[in-house]
Amino acid sequence: MHMDKSVNAPIGHQQFCADYRPACDQVTDVPKIVPLSQKRWDELIAINRHVNQRIEPTTDAELWGRPEFWAYASLGAGDCEEYVLEKQRALVAAGWPLSALLITVVKDLDNSGHAVLTVRTSLGDLILDNKAQAVLPWYATPYRYIKRQSATVPSAWTGIADTRITTVGSLGKTSGTR
Template sequence: MAKRRHGIARRAAMILAAAAFALLATDAGAPARAAAGGDQPLDHVFGSKTFRNGNLKLFPKWEGMLSRYFAEGQVADSCTPGLFSRCDLADWQEFLDGEKGREPMRQLDAVNRYMNEHRYIIDPVNWGVDDYWATPLQFLHKDGDCEDYAIAKFMSLRALGWPDDALRIVVVNDLNLRVQHAILVVSLGGEAYVLDNQSPSVMRADRIRHYRPVYSVNEEAWWLHKL
């Protein structure tokens, strides 16, 4: 079990090693509440304090995924539906079109279930490398591991009109399985909700006891979590 999360664990260790230098070199040494000028449940998820930093260069896999994702948006998904063809982009768009305008909790539940239908495949098997952050389209084509589920859910909600500051991909230590794991955490109505490939249901973060957050990221910044 621990081996299959080797890539994400190594990335988390590198982030923690670099974080002290990054936080000391910027104004991000204050809690996120002060840095962002407000308070929200994502700043305290799983009982943590967060420290915000706007430098995403520590996350080349995240930045690379974003670049590929926005480039993919310019390419039409040309295919003819049939027994042996997969029109992943068209199917995803049809799903999103059906969720537009629906009640927010319904959207969270639908996105979580839609993406969780895909198979879990570790990066060394899927991509031949320890750690690869796939775009949603790559995930829909080839399935993926925990951060790929979280990314696909993140981008699905962004496509449905959710703001970037309401969403964070959070890397956690799973105390039950003793591995590192990635999930999507969403702010809604003053609460933080978790979309997890290990659960078919969307759960309130304050009801989950076995996750310890390490860092989180969205399109604009990253956060170091401390308990």
């Protein structure tokens, strides 16, 4: 992933950092890239699957009565941000460095905003997503990457220069002559 200039954090993340200061205060000079052993890979898969299965998909409006609100999934429900925050928290509890677990904002195939977790590893940036059980390299997902959490200052964000073409075309059945 090619990082660009500093950008504003999502409003929901700003609110999250105000509500959960310790999650955003761990500044580091040297961001980590996790050596991806078989043990770490298995742990990544297990945590992604566990969180995806444990949280009931629910909009912020339904859960919190607001259009956008970031929080841990203490009620067992939430939208993409709750999944990401829980995955990040579970991986940190398992000994992964926070600087390698970056909340990332993407545009999905409907051009809607969506949050995923980027995990920086020796095999490249991997994506944990509540819309997929598979853990994939970032470039193998159907998303357009917009911005992500800074690897050195968790409350800061950096733009992503994603110049890949991610459009999806389809050919329908044609009738008549060619």
